[in-house]
Amino acid sequence: MTRGAPHLLVRVDATRSPGGAGIGHAMRCxxxxxxxxxxxxxxxxxxTGLPDVVDARYRAEGLEVLPxxxxxxxxxxxxxxxxxxxxxxxxxxxxxxxxxxxGKPFRTAVGRSARLLIIDDHARTGAAGAAMVLDQNVDADAxxxxxxxxxxxxxxxxxxxxxxxxxxxxxxxxxxxxxxKVLIVLGGGPRRAWVARxxxxxxxxxxxxxxxxxxxxxxxxxxxxxxxxxxxxxxxxEMRKADICLAAAGSTxxxxxxxxxxxxxxxxxxxxxxxxxxxSRAGAAIDLGWWQELTEAHIVRAVRILAHDADRRAxxxxxxxxxxxxxxxxxxxxxxxxxxxxxxxxxxxxRLLWEWANDxxxxxxxxSTALIPWEDHLxxxxxxxxxxxxxxxxxxxxxxxPVGQIRFERTxxxxxxxxxxxxxxxxxxxxxxxxxxxxxxxFGHWGDIREVVGxxxxxxxxxxxxxxxxxxxxxxxxxxxxxEPVTQWRLRQEDTDVRR
Numbered sequence: 001m002t003r004g005a006p007h008l009l010v011r012v013d014a015t016r017s018p019g020g021a022g023i024g025h026a027m028r029c030x031x032x033x034x035x036x037x038x039x040x041x042x043x044x045x046x047x048t049g050l051p052d053v054v055d056a057r058y059r060a061e062g063l064e065v066l067p068x069x070x071x072x073x074x075x076x077x078x079x080x081x082x083x084x085x086x087x088x089x090x091x092x093x094x095x096x097x098x099x100x101x102x103g104k105p106f107r108t109a110v111g112r113s114a115r116l117l118i119i120d121d122h123a124r125t126g127a128a129g130a131a132m133v134l135d136q137n138v139d140a141d142a143x144x145x146x147x148x149x150x151x152x153x154x155x156x157x158x159x160x161x162x163x164x165x166x167x168x169x170x171x172x173x174x175x176x177x178x179x180x181k182v183l184i185v186l187g188g189g190p191r192r193a194w195v196a197r198x199x200x201x202x203x204x205x206x207x208x209x210x211x212x213x214x215x216x217x218x219x220x221x222x223x224x225x226x227x228x229x230x231x232x233x234x235x236x237x238e239m240r241k242a243d244i245c246l247a248a249a250g251s252t253x254x255x256x257x258x259x260x261x262x263x264x265x266x267x268x269x270x271x272x273x274x275x276x277x278x279x280s281r282a283g284a285a286i287d288l289g290w291w292q293e294l295t296e297a298h299i300v301r302a303v304r305i306l307a308h309d310a311d312r313r314a315x316x317x318x319x320x321x322x323x324x325x326x327x328x329x330x331x332x333x334x335x336x337x338x339x340x341x342x343x344x345x346x347x348x349x350x351r352l353l354w355e356w357a358n359d360x361x362x363x364x365x366x367x368s369t370a371l372i373p374w375e376d377h378l379x380x381x382x383x384x385x386x387x388x389x390x391x392x393x394x395x396x397x398x399x400x401x402p403v404g405q406i407r408f409e410r411t412x413x414x415x416x417x418x419x420x421x422x423x424x425x426x427x428x429x430x431x432x433x434x435x436x437x438x439x440x441x442x443f444g445h446w447g448d449i450r451e452v453v454g455x456x457x458x459x460x461x462x463x464x465x466x467x468x469x470x471x472x473x474x475x476x477x478x479x480x481x482x483x484e485p486v487t488q489w490r491l492r493q494e495d496t497d498v499r500r
Contacts, residue, residue: 005465006041006338006429008033009092009114010063011083013048013074013099023187024251025098026054028119028136028162032096033063035165035329039337040432040469044090046083048074053231075101080109087114093429094131094336100124100271104147111149117336119162121271127152134332136161136254138278138323155335161254161328166236168326171259173240175317179210179307183242183261185235185252186216187268194268194291198246201299202226208300210307213238244306244313246299248291249276254328257284257320262313264302266291284320338397338429342441345392345405350381353394353405359423365460367484391415391445395434403430406438413450415442419466431466439470439491451492458485471495 012029014022026047033043045058046068058065068074068082079102083095087110095110098119104126110116111129118130123144127133132153133145140156142148182205184198198214206212206225215238217228229238235252239245239259247256249265249272256263263285265276273290280287288294288302306313345353354377356362363369372380384390389410395403404421417438421431439452456463458477464487468474472489 007092008036008043009095010045011097031162031329035333080106104128158323161324163254163258165326167258171236171240179243181211181242183245184214185247187248201296204300257324258326260317260321262316340395340433342393345394362420406434408442415449415452417454432469436470454489455486
């Protein structure tokens with residue numbers, strides 16, 4: 001865990017047993033964690049035990065996976081006590097809980113000591129104790145959470161779907177032309193009877209001339225024209241190659257939509273019924289209904305009809321991509337990350353800015369480490385407040401309390417940035433937020449500058465991480481004259497993505 005970085009503590013479970021649940025929950029938490037870490041934060045995951053392939057994905061992405069408790073105790077008082085122990089030690093910005101077994105006692109206990117985000121589906125978990133609830137379903141409704149606390153915020157709908165952003169970057173393609181390839185996704189804990197039925201249907205589909213790949217099989221191989229694959233590490237490529245998908249209406253649904261892959265959905269768990277129906281009503285997929293009511297012949301017929309209806313596939317692809325654009329994880333992080341407002345500095349900020357500037361940590365990070373006399377500071381502030389080439393801003397949190405300052409000095413079409421965070425607010429994510437939001441303000445303030453640049457001492461890892469998380473790129477490193485070695489960071493106006 002990186003010291004000084006905003007921290008996320010994720011509580012999620014998963015199983016790989018037939019009919020088991022949780023892998024979809026674990027994978028969507030992983031996508032949220034990746035977006036959090038891309039912003040500059042750190043993540044720990046508490047779990048009763050992930051399947052080996054999921055555990056490996058977590059660790060490969062840089063999450064710290066911590067053992068939790070036995071499945072019998074999950075979601076209860078012992079579970080809450082363990083989470084709170086980690087809260088006291090790691091002081092996370094948020095605790096994220098994803099699982100229907102996290103009942104009211106767990107949520108209220110954790111919510112009293114930490115900001116709690118509940119990731120839920122159709123109010124199956126409940127909102128009591130939560131500071132925020134995320135329900136990524138198309139028909140999500142805040143009124144369904146009658147137990148919500150005052151001030152609880154809701155992130156509702158598929159625009160917040162927690163999918164791997166690579167589905168938007170690599171998964172989409174033109175879906176015109178004839179269908180040749182069918183992808184069948186078994187899901188995290190497929191039932192044996194369902195796998196057998198799909199296998200028989202897949203053989204008939206392959207026999208009719210379509211290439212069939214099945215992802216999520218227990219064993220890989222080729223049998224009777226059907227390619228069976230394990231839990232694929234690159235589902236993006238699998239979906240990009242396919243023309244039609246047959247899948248259970250779990251978390252995979254949102255990946256299918258993001259890829260714009262025409263899909264036939266079925267429900268193999270009770271919580272998937274509403275998902276399949278809602279996506280079908282939106283015209284983004286076809287709901288085949290409950291798995292036990294589907295015969296082999298029904299499956300084969302549905303695939304063949306869709307394979308021969310290019311117009312319908314094109315409409316489904318467009319509507320699916322309109323539902324899920326791949327930016328959901330980033331949007332959720334935007335809501336979780338420390339919020340910041342910027343205002344112009346005034347003479348009334350003189351003492352506050354002077355105290356911040358003379359803080360020992362700030363002085364060590366500055367190119368001139370000597371303390372700044374009060375009289376010199378007042379003269380400096382008066383000059384910069386009156387200068388048309390200087391922009392000095394103070395950042396404030398939700399309560400209006402100042403958390404840091406950011407200053408831009410313009411020379412021609414380039415503005416150089418200088419930033420510092422208030423001593424008591426370091427390690428809460430405000431550095432990267434000040435740089436990101438401040439740069440957007442500078443571009444808007446002057447209108448005609450082309451780029452913002454910043455110079456950072458090579459040993460100032462916190463500032464380097466803040467610039468990187470704010471979207472800046474490192475362009476060079478050098479030793480300026482007799483001074484210390486520095487790195488230069490740059491954000492060009494055309495590369496900005498202003499989100500807040």
